[in-house]
Amino acid sequence: MKIKSVEMNLSATSPKHYPKDDFLQVAFVGRSNVGKSSAINTLLNRKSIARVSQSPGKTRTINFYSVNEQFYFVDLPGYGYAKLSKEEQEGWGKMMERYFIESPNLIHLFLLVDIRHEPKDSDVQMYQFAHHWNIPITVIATKSDKINRSQLQKNISVIRKKLNLLSGEDVFMISSLKKTGKEEIWSKIIDIFAENGVQIDEE
Ligand SMILES: Nc1nc2c(ncn2[C@@H]2O[C@H](COP(=O)(O)OP(=O)(O)OP(=O)(O)O)[C@@H](O)[C@H]2O)c(=O)[nH]1
Ligand SMILES: [Mg+2]
16 A cells, blocks of 8 residues: 555544544544554554554544545544543543544544453443444454464454454454554455445555
C-alpha cells in the first residue's frame, strides 16, 4: 500500500468536532497501552504522526488522520486505564459511545489486544458492543515481537477462545517494533473499503 499523504486533521471530544466530509473511517480500539497509536504509525509508514507513550493513557481524544485524501484512520483513547478516576472512565465511555453511534461513516473497527495475554473482560465487552451496534470488527494481536514464533498460534487460540470468535473470523498480528504484519492488514483494509464501495488506490 502506497501512503502518499497523511494529515492529522482533527481531534475530537464530541460530535461537533467530527469531520464534516464523506470519507469513510476505520477506527482502532483497545486497552490503554496495547499499541493502537503505534499500529497506526506502522500501517501509515510514519514514525510518530500518532503520539505514542510508554505510560498508558496517552491518547485522550478521538484523532482523525486523513490518508491519501481518500479515507480516515481514527485513533481512539484506550480503555481500562486504572489511574483514571471513575468520572474520567465514564467520560471516556460516553465520548466513545457517541462516536460509535453518531458516526455513519465509521465502517469498521479494529480491536487490538496484546498477543501475550488473554483478553480482559473489557475487551470482550468492546467486541460485543460492536456487534450490538452493528459495526463490523476485526481483531489484531499486537506486539508479536514479544513472544517466540512457536508460541504465536497458541496465543492466538487463547485470544479467539476468550472473544468467542467464529472460525471464519481472521485474527491479524502486528509488530510495530519489527514492522511485520502490515501487508495482511492492508489487504483486509482494502477489502473492507471495497465492500463499502470505495476502491483504494494502492499505487
Ligand atoms: N515491543 C513492542 N512494543 C510496542 C508495540 N506496539 C506498541 N509498543 C509499545 O507499547 C507502548 C504503548 O504504545 P501506544 O501505541 O502508545 O499504545 P496505545 O494503545 O495507543 O495507548 P493509549 O493511547 O494510552 O491508549 C509504547 O511504549 C510502544 O512503544 C509492538 O508491536 N512491539
Ligand atoms: Mg494511543
